[in-house]
Amino acid sequence: MASKASTPPYxxxxxxxxxxxxxQYTASLKCLEEYNSDKSKCQEHFDIYKECKKKxxxxxxxxxxxxxxxx
Numbered sequence: 403m404a405s406k407a408s409t410p411p412y413x414x415x416x417x418x419x420x421x422x423x424x425x426q427y428t429a430s431l432k433c434l435e436e437y438n439s440d441k442s443k444c445q446e447h448f449d450i451y452k453e454c455k456k457k458x459x460x461x462x463x464x465x466x467x468x469x470x471x472x473x
Contacts, residue, residue, distance in 0.1 A: 423454035 418427060430451050433444035441448070 421458065423451060423458055426451035426454045
């Protein structure tokens with residue numbers, strides 16, 4: 403059986419560092435580490451990351467919409 407060691411189990415996770423929301427993502431993780439995974443202490447970080455991802459998604463949808471108009 404061929405090894406899949408070179409392929410990440412979650413391809414989208416391999417690109418998280420390319421996201422403009424990467425700083426918010428890492429801040430959320432650092433908060434969880436700092437507070438021993440107590441999610442209630444990190445809610446503000448989660449909300450900021452969620453809002454960033456929402457804006458990122460909206461921008462991507464708008465780009466795709468624009469591209470499809472000119473294709």
